[in-house]
Amino acid sequence: MKVARFLAERPLALTLVVFGLFAAFAGARYDGILSWRVLANLIEDDAELGLAALGATFVLIGGGLDLSIGAVCACSGVLVATLVTGHGVEPALAFGCVTAVGAAFGAFQGWVIERAALPPFLVTLAGLFLARSAALALAPESIAVDHPTLAALGDARLELGDFSFGVLGGAWLLATLGGAWLLALSRFGRAVRAVGGNPRAAANFGLRPARVRIALYALSAGCAALAGAAHVVYGxxxxxxxxxxxxxxxxxxAVIGGTALSGGVGSAFGTALGVLLFGFIQTVILFEGTLGAGWTRIAVGALFLGFVAARRLIERWARAT
Amino acid sequence: MASERFRAKLASYTPLFVLIGAWLLAAVATPHFAELEWRDGRLVGATFDVCVRAVPVMLVALGLTLVIAGGGIDLSVGSVVAFAGVGAALASGDGGSAFAAFGAALACGVLVGAVNGGLVVGLGLAPIVATLATMIVVRGVAQLCAGGVIVPIDRSALVATLGAKPLGLPASLVLVAALFALFATLKRRFGFGLYLEASGDNPRAARLAGVPVGRVLFATYVACGGASALAGVVAASEIRAADAASAGLYLELDAILAVVIGGTPLSGGRARLLATLVGALVLQILATALLMHGLAPHVALFVKGAVVLLASALARPSWGRAIA
Amino acid sequence: MNALELARITKSFPGVRALDGVDFEVRAGEIHALVGQNGAGKSTLAKVLTGLERPDSGELRVGGRVVEPRDPRDALACGLGAVHQEVDLVPEFSLAENLLLGREPRRWWGIERRELEARARAALAEFGLDLDVRRPAKSVPLGVQQLVCIARAIAERPHVLVYDEPTASLEEREVERLFAEMRRLAASGLAQVFVAHSLEQVFAIADRITVLRDGRRVGTFEAAATTPHAIVEAMLGGALGAAPVRRVATDAAAWLDVRALRRAGALEPVDLTVARGEVLGLVGLVGSGRTELARALVGANDGVHGEWRVDGRAVRIGSPREAAAFGLVLSPEDRKVDGLCLGLTVRENIALGAQRRARFALQSRRAEAELAERWIRALGIAARPEQRVGTLSGGNQQKVILARLFAAEPRLVVLDEPTRGVDVGAKSQLEARIAECAERGLSVLFISSELDEVVRRARRVLVLRERRLAGELVDATTSDLRRMMAGAEASPDETARGRGAHGE
Incomplete structure (x- = not known):
């Protein structure tokens, strides 16, 4: 019963155990998979997803759901490309622009959800349509971006022995640190966790759940927009x-990293770990060579389902003992 | 009192008026849209196209209507479409009969539906969470079964069966009619509808009144899985191939939209099957008309997004007032 | 000077005047209990005090200053702290975070965790609680969570602390702990308002007791100078008298025999029997376990244990569906939450009762409509079959529930407060229908706060007190019932007869 309580109170423990087992299995099976180089690549390749997942984590902790992340990401990527190639805007300025536009779009979605009291999945679904169509309207075809600054950004590396660190990985790391600080130490983070954990108590103690949630959707869409910018730099x-x-x-x-879909629980580091596990599975499947894309989905979906179900069972177990 | 009853009656026909309005709008604004002729023993025309193209969404949306009426949601329908399509394609290869193809597809759909039902009813997971997970897994399984390639179903008995034109109508439309008849009969005649709507409206009261709420909700997920499987067969036979990676992608969104336009409240308690079909047709009219105008598909996407917000925001207050 | 003064507070909801010119004052250092029946207005008053409701008129003075709290936060700023029935903590937060939510110590880099924990520890130590403040709130027992809620409210240094049924979910030991804390706070000069159902607890802790009835203040009593008897009399509005209990045995044989019906923490083991055509009354103050008993009887709650015998045969009842199979159906206390599907029509709600017997046999809408119309006529429901139940008045809604129960062709209908919120005309109609049913051989378990209704209809009445069966009376008067509800001891032979009359 101590185990049950331990696991119930520390959702990340389960993630670490699974990660460890997986790494041990992969290390025994493939030579060289447990190397600094693989880790460095993993971080660089998953930065885009990592940024998006960070935003999703905040929304989930606040008790919401955002399905427009992918569409916002694509839209902001296209917007960056158009601004940089079509209008000669400096990349840094373009990044700032799309992040602001993304955040405004997210805030709009949040406002509709709170104002019309509609289910989040429905509104963000509509947001998905809107963002995706905006992206298609901007650029029906794929745009190649050729800009010296972007190229330099993409190539820049910080070599630490075997371990080399790119700009994207650095950005993700910084964002994760910032997210972790926001969640753990800022008043906003405390409000987010309180609103997701017990909205009634939060309201009784002077927080404004509606405002907090609108801010969360803005944050999520802003992160997705950054992920879109990262996509342009990466590809x-x-x-x-x-x-x-x-x-x-x-x-x-986010869920694999210990975020509860019912709200109130989650961490930025956990999500980063979840993203890495996600990327690691892809790497293993790549190493295996013969396995198709189907396995990635099955593995991720099964892990997702497994974590949700395990949390539910652990909670029942902890309550029963 | 009479006027109140009249207004209520009128309100239940709103989707039909919307359909007629959408059709008229499309017909007026789009050249050749209203043309319909009999050529080579079959109907030809944009209106007819709309009906045929809407078949997969109609099938999925019929199943989804039951799930939503029970207060749930099923996001995995698009993946089931892909999974069932692959199942049907594999079963109909090597001269397999159309019967085997349908059987395999239905087995796939019912299996996924049962898993969804088990997760929601048995384990008590939120429907959106459980079906989000199965959505991811099932597409992976579909890709796995397909072996990472597009499975062709050229020249198989399945294509011949679904290509048949009884009474000049395509078989897929007959399938929609049959499924609708089945669900409507279940709902109206066997008391399942009453149990379902009671469970969706107020599960606590329904349980106290002796409704087997869990079993009813489980059944809705199974039915939705089966309906999506049929859609998968139709979708696969249309393009004569099962594409595990992209078949049924975002179909869940269209289906939810059709249900919402049909006036089934997302909070549950009402199943409006016919109105759901109407909703699917409205969506397809919009898409077809925009396409005939030479507008890129993304405009249709934009319109859909706007319609989701409008339809759900408009549906909400009237429902709220009715129960207040 | 009084710490809290209320003058002519009035609050109306559509169709109900919940508070009607209530005056009320609480002295510093006093524990003041607020009691009354359901619907007497005490929870509305508690909500006014904690900022959850704003009064229509009247004046609220805290420490002599007029205040108008807009919301709970504002109430706290006005000096009105609150401890709610449901624990107001964020379950995932540590105790420290919960204690200082919204008042966290901060530095330039954010919240200072170490100081947060130190302050929380100090606040709890002041309370005599030695806990690891880093543990999440959900991991400590409910009673401790409730104490943390109080500690948090106290930390804001309120003038008055309002407890709204704080003991509802606590165990006996935890209640004692809470009371010890309340006494300590009283000694330090804090004014406390205690809203509660249990008179035993009220007399254990309160200095003064204010009784509300029908939205008005009936009176305020010094606890030391009054008795539970007098308080119940004031709550129920009538002299209890001292009429002797008449002992008459009922004749028909019991067909339903339930033994040791119980649920941990909610209902102590109860035995009861029901005869054919009998209207069995069940009374008790709110919180006495009467609703729990009603729900347990039809398997509506989890964790219920007991032995059911129907016609002498042992049966297992684990859900309302199984109960209905043996003819036991319930009209629940809260008809909007548990009783009706408000979005469905009258026809559908009534047909729901008949559906189980029909299984999945072919149904026609015409048959359903005929069934509905038959019951609409029989019970005099003022509604059309296709009208949504949510649009009906309380009385008609209750009749729809009755129609649903009767359509299931039951043997025992359990009616939990069927006449609450129902106007006088509909009330007498309902009562008449219940009597008719009994004449046709149906058994009825009739639960009501209106004792005259109970004694009019039921010969045999069970009385629950503090989640236990206090006794059984036959042909009792309302004053007999009041005495037993208040805790006046029945004579030994009386109880013995009550227990034994139907058992053998």
């Missing part, structure tokens, strides 16, 4: 149909 191009279904991967990563 050197932008497409309106990119990041299809990314919202699911982001939510799955």
């Amino acid at each position: 050197g191009s932008a497409s309106a149909i990119a990041a299809n279904g990314m919202e699911l991967d982001a939510i799955a990563a």
Whole structure:
């Protein structure tokens, strides 16, 4: 029963155990998979998803759901590409622009959810349609982005022995640190967790749940927009149909990282771990060579379902003892 | 009192008026939209196209109507469409009969439906969470079964069966009619509808009144899985191939939209099957008309997004007032 | 000077005047209990005091200053702290975070965790609680959570602390702990308002007791100078008298025999029997376990144990569906939450009762409509079959529930407060229908706060007190019932007869 309580109070423990087992299995099976180089690549490759998942984590902790993440990500990628190639805007300025636009779009979604008292999944579904169509309207075809600053950003590396660190990985790391600080130490983070954990108590103690949630949707869409910018830096191009279904991967990563879909629980580091586990599974499947894309989905979906179900069972167990 | 009753009656026909309005609007604004002729023993025309193209969404939305009426949601329908399509394609390969293909597809759909039902009813997970997870897993399984390739179903008995034109109508439309008849009969004639609507409206009261709420909700997920499987067969036979990666992608959104336009409240308690079909047709009219105008598909996407917000926001207050 | 003064507070809801010119004052250092029947207005008054409701008129003075709290936060700022029935903590937060929610110590880099924990520890130590403040709130027992809620309210240094049924979910030991804390706070000069159902607890803790009835203040009593008897008399509005209990045995044989019906923490083991055509009354103050008993009888709650015998045969009842199979149906206390599907029509709600017997046999809407119309006529429901139940008045809603129960062709209908919120005309109609049913051989378990209704209809009445069966009276008067509800001891032979009359 001590185990049950321990697991119920520390959702991340389960993630770590699964990660450890998985790494041990992979290490025994494939040579060289447990190397700094693989880890560095993992971080660099998953930065885009990591940024999006960070935003999704905040929304989930606040008791909401955002299905527009992938579409917002694609839209902002296209917007960056258009601004930089079409209008000669400096990349840094373009990044700032799309993040602001994304946040405004998210705030709008949040406002509709709170104002019309509609289910979040429905409103963000509509948001998905709107953002996706805006992206297609901006750029029906894929846009190649060729800009010296972007190229330099994409190539910049910080070598630490075997471990090399790119700009994207750095941005993700910084965002995760910032998210962790926001959640653990800021008043906003405390409000988010209180609103997700017990909205009635939060309201009784002077917090304004509606405002907090609107801010969360803005934050989530802002993170998704940043992920879109990261996509451009990473791939050197932008497409309106990119990041299809990314919202699911982001939510799955957050849940695997210990975020509760019922709200109130979650952490930025946990989500980063979830994203890494997600990427690690893809790497393993790549190493295996013969396995198709289906396995990634099955593994991620099964992990997602397994974590949700395990949490439910652990909670029942902890309550029973 | 009479006027109140009249107004209530009128309100229940709103989706039909919307359908007629949408059709008229499309017909006026779009050249050739209203044309319909009999050519080579079959109907030809945009209106007819709309009906045929709407079939997968109609099938899925019929199943989803039951789930939503019970206060749930099923996001996995799009993946089931892909999964069942692959199942049907594999079963109909090597000269397999259409019967085997339908059987395999239905088995896939019912299996997923039962898993969804088990997770929601048995384990007590939130429907949106459980079906989000199965949505991801099932598409993976579909891709796995397909072996990472697009499975062709050329020249199989399945394509012949669904290509048949009884009375000049495509078989897929007959399938929709049959499924509608089945669900409507279940709902109206066997008391299942009453149990379902009571469970969705107030599960606590329904349980106290002796309704087996859990079993009823479980059944809705199974029915929805089965309906989505049929949609998968139709979708696969239309393009003569089962594409595990992209078949039924975002279909759940269209289906939810059809249900919402039909006036089934997302909070549960009402199943409006016919209105759901109407909702699916409205969506398809919009998409077809915009396409005929030469507008890119993304405009239709935009319109859909706007319609979701409008339809649900408009549906909400009237429902709220009715129970206040 | 009084710490809290209320003058002519009035609050109306559509169709109800919940508070009607209530005056009320609480002295510093006093524990003041607020009691009354359901609907007497005490919870509305508690809500006015904690900022959850704003009064229509009247004046609220805290420490002599007029205040108008807009919301709970504002009430706290006005010096009115609150402890609610449901624990107001964020379950995932540590105790420290909960204690200082919204008042966290901060530095330039954010919340200072170590100081947060130190302050929380100090606040709890002041309370005599030695807890690890880093543990999440959900991991400590409910009683401790409730104490943390109080500690949090106290930390804001309120003038008055309002407890709204704080003991509802606590165990006996936890209640004692809470009371010890309340006494200590009283000694330090804090004024406390205690809203409660249990008179035993009220007399254990309160200095003064104010009784509300029908939205008005009936009176305020010094606890030391009054008796539970007098308080119940004031709550129920009538002299209890001292009429002797008449002992008459009922004749028909029992077909339903339930033994040791119980649920941990909610209902102590109760035995009861029901005869064919009998109207059995069940009374008790709110919180006495009468609703729990009604729900347990038809398997509506989890964790219920007991042995049911129907016609001498042992049966298992684990859900309302199984209960209905043996003819036991319930009209629940809260008809909007548990009783009706408000979005469905009258026809559908009534047909729901008949559905179980019909199984999945072919049904026609015409048959349903005929069934509905038959019951609409029989019970005099003022509604059309296709009208939504949510649009009906309380009385008609209750009749729809009755129609649903009768359509199931039951053997025993359990009616939990069927006449609450129902106007006088509909009330007498309902009573007449219940009597008719009994004449046709149906058994009725009739639960009501209106004792005259009970004695008019039921010969045999069970009395519950403090979640236990206090006794059984036959042909009792309302004053007999009041005495027993208040805790006046029945004579030994009386109780013995009550227990034994139907058992053998």
